Amino acid sequence: xxxxxxxASSGDDTPTASTASIGDWATCAAxxxxxxxxxxxxxxxxxxxxxxxxxxxxxxxxxxxxxxxxALARMASAEFQHYQLLHDRLVEVGEDPTQxxxxxxxxxxxxxxxxxxxxxxxxxxxxxxxxxIATDFYREVAVRLDDDTRDLMLRVMSDxxxxxxxxxxxxxxxxxxxxxxxxxxxxxxxxxxEALSQAQRVVAERDALSNLLVxxxxxxxxxxxxxxxxFNRITEAHTKRMAALGLAS
Amino acid sequence: xxxxxxxASSGDDTPTASTASIGDWATCAAxxxxxxxxxxxxxxxxxxxxxxxxxxxxxxxxxxxxxxxxALARMASAEFQHYQLLHDRLVEVGEDPTQxxxxxxxxxxxxxxxxxxxxxxxxxxxxxxxxxIATDFYREVAVRLDDDTRDLMLRVMSDxxxxxxxxxxxxxxxxxxxxxxxxxxxxxxxxxxEALSQAQRVVAERDALSNLLVxxxxxxxxxxxxxxxxFNRITEAHTKRMAALGLAS
Numbered sequence: 001x002x003x004x005x006x007x008a009s010s011g012d013d014t015p016t017a018s019t020a021s022i023g024d025w026a027t028c029a030a031x032x033x034x035x036x037x038x039x040x041x042x043x044x045x046x047x048x049x050x051x052x053x054x055x056x057x058x059x060x061x062x063x064x065x066x067x068x069x070x071a072l073a074r075m076a077s078a079e080f081q082h083y084q085l086l087h088d089r090l091v092e093v094g095e096d097p098t099q100x101x102x103x104x105x106x107x108x109x110x111x112x113x114x115x116x117x118x119x120x121x122x123x124x125x126x127x128x129x130x131x132x133i134a135t136d137f138y139r140e141v142a143v144r145l146d147d148d149t150r151d152l153m154l155r156v157m158s159d160x161x162x163x164x165x166x167x168x169x170x171x172x173x174x175x176x177x178x179x180x181x182x183x184x185x186x187x188x189x190x191x192x193x194e195a196l197s198q199a200q201r202v203v204a205e206r207d208a209l210s211n212l213l214v215x216x217x218x219x220x221x222x223x224x225x226x227x228x229x230x231f232n233r234i235t236e237a238h239t240k241r242m243a244a245l246g247l248a249s
Numbered sequence: 250x251x252x253x254x255x256x257a258s259s260g261d262d263t264p265t266a267s268t269a270s271i272g273d274w275a276t277c278a279a280x281x282x283x284x285x286x287x288x289x290x291x292x293x294x295x296x297x298x299x300x301x302x303x304x305x306x307x308x309x310x311x312x313x314x315x316x317x318x319x320a321l322a323r324m325a326s327a328e329f330q331h332y333q334l335l336h337d338r339l340v341e342v343g344e345d346p347t348q349x350x351x352x353x354x355x356x357x358x359x360x361x362x363x364x365x366x367x368x369x370x371x372x373x374x375x376x377x378x379x380x381x382i383a384t385d386f387y388r389e390v391a392v393r394l395d396d397d398t399r400d401l402m403l404r405v406m407s408d409x410x411x412x413x414x415x416x417x418x419x420x421x422x423x424x425x426x427x428x429x430x431x432x433x434x435x436x437x438x439x440x441x442x443e444a445l446s447q448a449q450r451v452v453a454e455r456d457a458l459s460n461l462l463v464x465x466x467x468x469x470x471x472x473x474x475x476x477x478x479x480f481n482r483i484t485e486a487h488t489k490r491m492a493a494l495g496l497a498s
Contacts, residue, residue: 050315053322057306066299066347066354070336073302077329080322087319098315105315 025093025148036208038149039093041141042086043100044108044202045156048134049083050101051108052076052127056162059123068169075127075162082156089152104202111198115191121173125184125245128166129191132241136234137199141213167244174246185247192238274342274397285457287398288342290390291335292349293357293451294405297383298332299350300357301325301376305411308372317418324376324411331405338401353451360447364440370422374433374494377415378440381490385483386448390462416493423495434496441487 022028029035056076063069090097117123135157142153174181203210213227242248271277278284305325312318339346366372384406391402423430452459462476491497 047315050319050322053326054306054309057303057309057325060303060306066296066350070299070332070346073299073329073332076306077302077326080326083319083322097319101315 021147022144023146025146028146028149029093033208033211037206037212038145039090039095039100040103040206040209041138041145041153041212042090042149043097043102044104045134045138045153046083046086046090046097047101047104047108049079049086049156051112052079052131053083055112055123056127059117059120059127062120062123064120071165075165078161082158085152085156103206107198107202111194114194121170121180121184122187124166124169125187125247126191128163128170128245129188129238129241130195131162133192133195133234133238136237137230140230140233170245170247181247184245185242188242188245188247192235270396271393272395274395277395278342282457282460283395286461287394288339288344288349289352289455289458290387290394290402290461291339291398292346292351293353294383294387294402295332295335295339295346296350296353296357298328298335298405300361301328301380302332304361304372305376308366308369308376311369311372313369320414324414327410331407334401334405352455356447356451360443363443370419370429370433371436373415373418374436374496375440377412377419377494378437378487378490379444380411382441382444382483382487385486386479389479389482419494419496430496433494434491437491437494437496441484 025038029038053076056072056079060069060072060076063072087097090100115126117126138153138157142150142157144150145153170184174184203213274287278287302325305321305328309318309321309325312321336346339349364375366375387402387406391399391406393399394402419433423433452462
């Protein structure tokens with residue numbers, strides 16, 4: 001698919017995330033390539049939220065006590081509210097949410113199959129690391145999109161309180177038994193590897209999306225150099241988060 | 250435990266649900282027996298909501314498509330919002346929600362173990378029938394309690410949209426294959442039987458609760474005759490609901 005990522009793009013190569021407006025959704029989505037790419041992003045994000053709901057609800061079953069169970073159920077419910085925002089936007093722009101999410105079901109389910117947590121702590125690390133990588137990625141992309149999509153995505157990416165909960169529980173477990181740290185550090189590396197490999201696969205299969213991210217046509221400096229830098233920033237943030245958990249990445 | 254269910258009770262035997270006020274929480278809860286009984290009701294209800302969240306999230310995994318999955322996740326999330334209301338009230342009256350819910354974990358988990366759905370349709374029927382019986386019971390009790398508890402319980406019992414969804418799906422499945430109806434009718438009877446047997450067990454083990462419901466001390470006509478009538482009404486409503494599903498009860 002031949003696309004022009006944004007007719008309103010300034011086309012400069014500023015290396016840091018820019019917040020300069022490229023226009024609203026109505027203006028930018030007149031370009032079919034831009035529209036298709038943003039629909040892909042919203043679809044992937046929506047299914048990601050629905051999937052996060054399911055995973056957190058699953059983790060709630062493994063919770064060692066009622067208070068932890070309720071805390072996870074609360075986070076699952078927050079993820080669902082985020083899904084609802086995306087669902088409503090897709091309907092608003094005349095799309096069937098199910099159709100838009102469909103291409104991302106298989107890659108995400110593959111990721112979950114490859115990284116099924118074997119216990120409560122692995123589940124916590126997975127949710128923490130996985131959500132954080134996804135959040136970093138979408139935030140980086142969001143600031144380069146039209147105003148309406150950016151505002152929606154930043155709202156959806158708002159904190160669900162999960163991070164601090166996971167950090168507290170994992171640090172405590174490592175304090176109680178330091179061997180837990182080694183096992184979870186390995187687990188964190190495996191998660192990062194699988195996440196990158198599935199993300200790569202999705203981008204390779206979705207023309208409009210890859211054109212938006214790395215194509216000749218770019219939005220606000222989205223060229224290969226910038227994408228490389230973006231992945232470096234995401235990897236650095238991952239390293240810091242693993243350290244916050246008390247784990248070597 | 251010797252209790253006086255309510256010092257403010259009028260003590261009459263009106264057979265229908267009365268909405269006459271017996272006072273607010275502060276007045277009624279001065280009686281330790283009343284307070285203990287209401288805490289039991291709120292604890293059972295709170296764990297019921299948390300458990301409904303888990304069960305619906307589990308059913309979402311069995312859903313035949315993305316739209317159904319999202320619909321169940323939406324209902325699970327609504328149940329969690331209800332849990333949150335009860336949690337916040339328990340904290341407000343100086344109680345630890347975990348402590349108050351604890352006595353009801355085992356009976357509810359027993360019920361769920363005895364009635365694990367083997368497929369998507371059994372899950373739908375269970376959620377529909379189970380929620381409805383619980384809702385009928387709590388609504389009957391709520392109108393006899395202090396104003397604050399009554400208002401909270403009626404809010405928590407508000408419709409989550411589950412009923413219509415389950416009715417639509419089950420009726421459609423029976424239309425497609427009438428043998429499904431026979432199997433699900435048997436399933437509905439088993440659910441009602443298990444629900445009654447667990448409810449009986451809980452009431453027998455909780456002195457304050459049984460005093461409130463059937464004890465010598467009673468709130469607004471809660472004597473044995475009235476309790477019998479209440480169970481008749483709940484059973485009749487169950488029969489009607491099963492008919493709405495296209496099932497003989």
